[in-house]
Amino acid sequence: MADDWTRVDDVLQSVLLRPQGERDTFLRQACAGDSALESEVRSLLASYEQAGSFLEAPAIRMAARALVDEQSAGGAYRRTDALVTGRRLGDYTILGPLGAGGMGEVYRARDTRLSRDVAIKVLPSFVPGDPQRLRRFEQEARAAAALSHPNILAVFQMGSDEGAPYLVSELLEGSTLREQLRRGPMPLRKVIDYGVQVVRGLAAAHEKGIVHRDLKPENLFVTKDGRVKILDFGLARLVEQPWRSLDSNVPTDPDATEPGMVIGTVGYMSPEQVRGHPADHRADIFAFGAVLYEMLSGTRAFQKATSVETMTAILNEDPSDLSLRAPAASPALQRIVQRCLEKNPEQRFQSASDLAFALEALSESTGAPASAIRAVARRVSGLLVPSATVAAAIVSVVVLAGGALWWSYRSPQPAPSWLAVSSVSMITTFPGDEVSPAVSPGGVQVAFAWRGPDGGRQRIYVTGIDGQQEPRRLTDDTPDDTGDDFPSWSPDGQQIAFVRRHGATEAAIMIVPAQGGAERTLRRIRVVQVANAHSWLAWRPDGSEMALAAESGDSGRSTLFMLRIADGHLRMLTMPPEGVTGDASPAIAPDGRSLAFVRYLSPGASALLVQRLDAHANPVGEPMPIPGAGTAARTAVWADEARLLFAENGRILEWHVGTPARPVYVSTAGLRGLAFAGRDHRGVVRVIAAQGNAARNQLWMIPLGTPGQTTDRPGLQSGFGSDIANPDFSPDGTHVAFMSSRSGTPEIWMADADGRNLRQLTWLGIARLGIPRWSPDGRYVAFYARRPDEPQIYVIDVTQERPTPQQMTHQVPGCNIPSWSRDGRFLYCSRRDGREVRLYRVPTDNSDPSDQRIERWFEGKDARETSDGRLVYVKDGVPGIFVRSLAGDPTTNPEERLVSDIVGPIAYYALAPSGIYYTGQNNLGGYVGLHFFDRARNRTVEVASRAVTGEMGGLTVSPDGRRLLYVQTSPPQTDLTLIRFE
């Protein structure tokens, strides 16, 4: 036992030292097949990751907080230490408390001199430990007070009361933007209106050299007549230092930082502030971008469980795609948000007035023409410094002359129309990675490289671009190859060329009829290893030749060649300079006159270049770098002769000749290939990306015949997407409610039973929420949410367009896992009481929460009432399903255990007309698959035993007992995604 524990401890510690993304793999290796060890460590790891601030605040603090709640419920200590009504402060008489603002208590006061009411904010007295900082604060606050602008809170005076500085300001009536955001995303018109006001205020302050540094919804006040006022200019400075000094007291572990300390603010910090670098006015532009994002989507741009993770996200991650989270926002508006949230201040809007200009252009016509933004982009483009490394800069110098020539010859261009994502859908969701997509000239089929359903060597497959066809394998195994990659359609669509690898340095360029048939070797080549090439071959439009990357002689450098299809003759296309790794990933424009390619400066860093070609595909001039492309651009595809798309770090960027490239699509994970699929009949631009996807929870359906018997194989319910948990059939079987994090945070969603008409039902933006359960009348969905920290049961009315969650359990802290009584009058839930989890019953008549009659029942959780008046439930950590009669006093009725052959706890179960479907754990912590308990026969059968394995994320059975939906978890992998751009 002790030894086991020591091993668990050791492995857990080593895993925790690894970055998040590597933990899974490392854990599997470290446990080397010891499944008991692995499952224990996994379980602890999950707990650790969930634990967040658990135990991080000292016990006495928690005890004091609990006391506060008791006392404030009793009204004993309400604000006794606060400023007392009637007290005088200089010329002001305190009239009463107004609440607490950003960083101090706020009082309503009477200005006896001028006979007007004002607001007085008293700042924490402990802060100005050093008088110098207080002086600096006063300076800034005075400067801010001197700002007279309708969108900035007017500050009349400053003073100090027993060492606590205070500010006297105009008295506003209304609410903070934070309060308004509690109701979810805001209407577009309002977002733009508020946004313009904030930016005007910022512009006025910035012009005077005053930076806010702590812009956030708490500091934006909306008056009753709709005017937005920025509060607390200059105050952020005041608290900057103490944070840092306190932080430095926190030893070694970042997890140990005080959780409540900076969390309120940290989500709006700019990357430079997170790094502790000096922040200028562009930090406010970043913060504004985060606020704008939140107004549009109803969720924070950056929010993780802990402040440290949030800060990491600010530094490294793009917020979830706004086009998905706020589809109503025009592409132009989305791009404004994106520009504000650029990590590099140089790439943001360079001034609030530019930003104001762009936003105002939108407000003039909410139809949102992109022209105004482009105008601004042109205005600020002079300030844009592409984030190029030194190496890339060298390339630019090398190629500048020729490039500039071409540049001038192509210019001036008409203002480009940038692509904007309109929808994203999955084409393939096969096991393993589907990579290197290539679309047939007609745009109907897509070829890709895949290891097949059984994980063999990588081969070329073809399927329909609509994802509706079974994949067709095109290439064969040979005795000595190491796999196929990089399919490329001939311009007539008849043939597919591909690269067959023979080890790391040898390869063959092959060709095969697109309909299948004999493979032919065009040429053997030597290859140079480069990082993550996504493409290798590019046909000329006339089909006579194709560009490819190969080692040039014994130079060790990768070079682009043209390969003549007829005879395999090679001619050199590019001449990478000495000292670089070389050129790869060619892409030829549809007119055959431009060649885009990646020049690797080192095996890992690259530049994206464009080479002009003549009518015979001979290079003209020198290649030029694409402005706006970074050092990780990996592949490019031409959408037309003047528009290039390329993938870089999980983003797709668009470049038009004559303008810097800009991102048009941001994925959550990396991209491993890009293909242009033309325009559809409505002119929508389609792009296929091989996109990395995190571990997925997908919904599968099993058709059921007689109870416990399947009538067909499980079918993937792709309409529900790949992030779903806790499905629950509506009582009439027409809808399914579920939990999904597709909007960035776990929220409750619903859809038709076939996955159509997806609808988001909550916008709570919190880390823990789930287990939706329909009310018997199909009108309400109950779920649990930790809001902020303790689980409670909430109910939403799905007939409302934007349902407001109503808290149902007011007096059972920690209540969880809801379900309804059959008459709808009660909700069951469960919570931990000491060592065991107990069932509670709460009335749904919520008219008077203060008199809610809560019944504490017996040990159990996840209870469901049966049609014959019994209650089925499970127990936490206890094997088996239990049942007792609801007649009389259920708490004294005898308990019967139903499923006695399972050795571990039940993970999920669902009632069906004649029995119970369930899944649970075996004694090794593994999973037993799907089982059916037949009540009439009192026996258990396994359902779809080979198809359903491993961990599930929930199951539900349709009311007629004919369909079973379950969630299966699959590991992270790359899939083909169809992205449509308007």
Added chain:
Amino acid sequence: MPRATDSGSATGRDVSLLLRAWSDGDPRALDQLTPIVYDELRRLARRYLRGERKGHSLQTTALVNEAYLRLVDHARMEWQNRAHFFAVSAQVMRRILVDHARRRNIKRGRGLHHVSLDEATIVGGERSTDLAALDDALTLLAERDPRKAQVVEMRFFGGLSVEESAEVLGVSPVTVMRDWRTAKAWLYRELSSESSNG
């Protein structure tokens, strides 16, 4: 870090003497220490009420540190063996705070099948950890891995820093952090009421 200037009704010396008495086996010392801790709790609670809102968490953090200082820091000087002092003060803190929580739980839990409003509500923020349940879980952890349980006692109940805990236990700060992480994961799992369905 702010230091307390006034030490209220009980001086650091009183606390120090009481702690010593308790560690020498005098059970009455705990009875005398309890009201001192309670006073501090109530003082903290009052200050919380003033600065409840967001943005004030910094202030309350400082207050918590201040509370520990008021209770024990001054007394540290009186002890020959710092490590011993730390260990004792953490144990005492645990005893008092857990007893306090248990008493509150009993008060709230009266009536078997019915929980009404005035008996309920510990909600929000870091309040979710039931100190009584945690105490039980910590006792279980001690059976399995005494040092990890001690680390939690030192840091969570005693308010000690990693370095101070390391000093008490005679191990390196790195070891304390390791123990802390595992203990945190284990205790969280133990206390988590959501097990497989959450």
